Amino acid sequence: MTDVTSQPTPAAPAAPDATLAAYRKSIDNFDAALIHILAERFRITQAVGAYKAQHALPPADPGREEAQIARLRALAEDAQLDPEFSEKFLRFIIDEVIRHHERAREG
Template sequence: MTTHNAAGQLASYRKTIDNLDAALLHILAERFRCTEQIGRLKAEQAMPATDSEREQRQMDRLRTVADELGLSQHFVENLMTLIVTTVVERHKEIARRG
C-alpha cells in the first residue's frame, strides 16, 4: 500500500469513527432522556434515587454482553459506572427540587 493509499484509508476509518462517536452521543442523549423521566417518577413517588439490586443485575448483564462482543469487562464496568453515577446524581437533584 502506498503512502497516498494509506492516508486515504486512514481518513476513511477516521470518518467512520467520527460518525460512530456522534451516534454514541445520540444514544446517550436518548438514554438520559429516559432516565430523566425515571428520576421524575421516583421523586413524585418518594422513591430512592438508587436501586442497588437493579444496578448489580444490569452490571452482570452488561459483563455478559461485553464478553459476547469481545469488549473488556473492565472498560464496560467503568463506562457504566460513570453513566449510572451521573444518572443517580441527576435523580437526587430532581428529588431535591421536588
C-alpha cells in the same frame, strides 16, 4: 552566533492519508451514534428521576445496578469488549444518573 543548522527540521505537513481518513470517517459516525444513544438514555432516566421524586422512591437502586452490570459484562464478553472497561463505563453513567435523581428529589 547560534548554529541554526543543528536545529531539527520542522515536520513537513502530513500527506493526506486516504486509509486513515476513511477509518476516521467511520469513527466520527460511531461517536455521533454514541452521543445520540447517550442522549436518549439520559432523556429516559430524567423521566425516571421525575417519577421517583413524585413517588418518594430512592434515587439509586443498587439491586438493579448490579443486575445491569452483570448483564452488560456478559454482553461485553460476547462482543469481545473488555468487561472491566464496560463496567467502568456503565458505572460512570449510572453515577451521573443517580446525581440527576438526587437533584430531582431536592426539587
